[in-house]
Amino acid sequence: MTDTALSKVAIIGIGLIGASVALAARHRKSDCHIALYDRDEAVRKTAQGLNIGDEICADSAACVADADLVILAVPVGAMKAVMSKIKSHLKQGAIITDTGSTKRSVIRDIGPLIPDNCHLIAGHPLAGTEFSGPEAGFPSLFEGRYWLIIPGEAPQEKVSQLEQFLSALGAMTEQMDAEYHDRVLALTSHLPHLIAYTIVGTATDLEQDLKNDVIRFSASGFRDFTRIAASDPVMWRDVFINNDEAILEMLQRFNEDLSYLQRAIRWKEGDKLFELFSRTRDIRRSIIDAGQDS
């Protein structure tokens, strides 16, 4: 991998995503220097022990100094505070990107803080697991996965540099605007997580015997939901608060559709159920055809 334009990359936040970026870059033999910072000292120590990246910095200013690319891999609710701390230490011409799941809020929060000579290109890797922290990182996390980017006002040359770096991690980049991103993700990711959290929460409120057996006999279905509902609570709290508009819109649609099925069950209208269940099979086939099924 040669990204001659990027001789230093700074990663702020050493969680699943931040650690995986560093591991993927090294795995792919990137020749750029990877510096990482996390505000949690224990996390920094763990990252050091795991030998993630070239340098674990004790403060964010040192981490971003001279970096051609700064990647903010923190919960979306923390972006603004992080940006405030690093903004006066950025290299001229640096690209600032992030890995948050909501894009309008990140651009709203950090856009005004970006120095004139730096370039914000918000981003979002569609990759992750239910695990969190630096120990959860692994180098192949982005292989064959989409990494959505919001070019905004950034010069084409900078967008290309970022795309080249992300492609070298194994990701497929795709440009879109922030509003569209937030609507698509509200349905593909945010609403499913909300529902999974809800149903697992519903289970925790059952009488004790029933709850124990729900856990013991968690067949496929509930088991998958619990996996989703084990995701990082801070990250997801921030997502729901920051993409509220699009999520509430999709939730409204979902509620209408669920009421329709609820009524069909109550009135034993099997044909309505069968018709929907047949249609949903086709969507699954489309996803398999699109190569996004694993």
Place this chain on the structure above:
Amino acid sequence: MTDTALSKVAIIGIGLIGASVALAARHRKSDCHIALYDRDEAVRKTAQGLNIGDEICADSAACVADADLVILAVPVGAMKAVMSKIKSHLKQGAIITDTGSTKRSVIRDIGPLIPDNCHLIAGHPLAGTEFSGPEAGFPSLFEGRYWLIIPGEAPQEKVSQLEQFLSALGAMTEQMDAEYHDRVLALTSHLPHLIAYTIVGTATDLEQDLKNDVIRFSASGFRDFTRIAASDPVMWRDVFINNDEAILEMLQRFNEDLSYLQRAIRWKEGDKLFELFSRTRDIRRSIIDAGQDS
């Protein structure tokens, strides 16, 4: 494997479950004769081609004749019709079981048709995939999975014979009553499937561009839901119609909990979200501890 008491087992319905029972029995070197029947001629031919079981019968009467154990592996809505056809051909002392996901309805539908000298022990293997048909069957489907049984009025000796056969397939049997079964499964399996069908249905109604991108960018979350929503439409239609009471009860609880979160998002009450998301993580840990996480 020795189940001396069972010299012939009849399986009605050669789908994922029926085929897997036959494959598992052979794989475990069961010495009993396995006869299978499916009302669909194409399915019978496929099963023959796949060399499933010892005998593919052209009619259900021949299949169940002399069988010590009859397993009904058809959608729960079809149990009654199947039982009507076979009831006068059953061997004296035969055990009749099924593999349906609802237990009260099966007992209600076929209980009155069971001859006096035969024994109904309803059952439900907590195993399956989103695929269906005989090609989908595989011998390890039941390994380490629960197989719930409803002993009802059956003599202990017959219950033990059935449990011995199911254990030999790799399953862990567990006795419970039908009403309790239907409530537990309403939450662990039926409601998750209903929700998955709903959200995938919601996606199919989006504007075309957005729908295409929902499919392309189906991140974890939606992707898992589409897998669940690809399950057999007939089987699931029958489940919802036949466990309507318990499902509507759990759906009511779920709706209340979802409204609570919806309100928290609208009012940006991050603490309420965080509190729930932390609790749901613990449930996941319990499932992993219970060894039911894969």
